[in-house]
Amino acid sequence: MKTKQNVVIKGTKDGLTLHLNDKCSYDELLEELKEKMDAVNDQESGSMIKVTVQAGNRYLSEEHTEEIKDLIRKRKNLEVDSVKSNVLTMEEAVRWKEENEIVSHSGRIRSGQVLEVPGDLLLIGDVNPGGTVMAGGNIFIMGALKGVAHAGCYGNNEAVVVAAKMMPSQLRISQYLNRAPDRYEEEESVETECAYIDDSNQIVVDRLQVLRHLRPDISTFKGGHHSG
Structure with missing residues (x-):
């Protein structure tokens, strides 16, 4: 009799979660997973059940991830929702x-030029x-936009x-777009x-002071990387 189960199945409101032991060998894990999936398959019938796999601190290669997914998918009524691991790959890190x-x-940034960064941009x-300036995160412009x-x-x-002088030809945040109001063509912003994006999914331009309350995380400046 095994003292420790390598695969623990828990039912959730969304389906099943499989907790995989991250200390045993991968082959042992796979063997027990097959047994457990056969047992689940014998009991379950009817509608599709979503399965979430929690691999804990085990690194799963793409090949191993696909092998686990295939093993579960072969059982009728089971579909893999996601495979999660606490371990980041180098690419993810x-x-x-x-x-x-x-x-x-x-x-x-001159006409025709595009500057894109994956995180926050300080221009x-x-x-x-x-x-054009693009960023996966926030954009801070110490000049005229x-x-x-x-x-x-x-x-x-x-x-x-954020811009010291907010006079954009176009503002975009995520998938939302806002063409510049006419007032920018007539007068320069003085502050x-x-x-x-507000609660109704509209892009709003406001005083800088509101950010402290709307996005309190921004005030925790973490420093970063400088590029010429």
């Missing part, structure tokens, strides 16, 4: 670091008409755009302003 980094850039300079700014460009609705 690098991407996480980039997305949580502030990249600073000094200089003017020390202007964005000319026809120029007269071109296009697209914050949260990979789908982050919490991202903001630093911020743009964010």
Whole structure:
């Protein structure tokens, strides 16, 4: 009799969660997983059941992940919702670091030029008409924004755009778009302003001071990487 189960099955409101032992060998794990899935398959009938796999601190290669998914999918009425692991791959770790980094850039973004960064962007300079800045996170411009700014460009609705002079030809945050109000063509803004998505999914331009309450996390400045 085994003293420790390598696969523990728990029922949830969404289906089944399989907790995999991360200390045993992969072959042992696979063998017990097959047995458990056969047992589940004998009992279950009717509608499809979603299965979530929790691998704990075990690193699963793409090949192993697919093998586990296939093993579960072969049983009727079972479909894999997700396979989760606490262990990051090197690629995931690098991407996480980039997305949580502030990249600073000094200089003017001219017409036809596009500057894109995976995390937050701190631009020390202007964005000319026809120029574009894009960031996976927030955009902070210590100058005039007269071109296009697209914050949260990979789908982050919490991202903001801050500019010392807010006169964009177009503002985008995540998938939302806001063409510049006419007033920007007539007068320059005299104070630093911020743009964010409000509760009704509209891009709103407001005084910088509101950010402290709307996005309190922004005040915890973590430092970052500098690029010329």
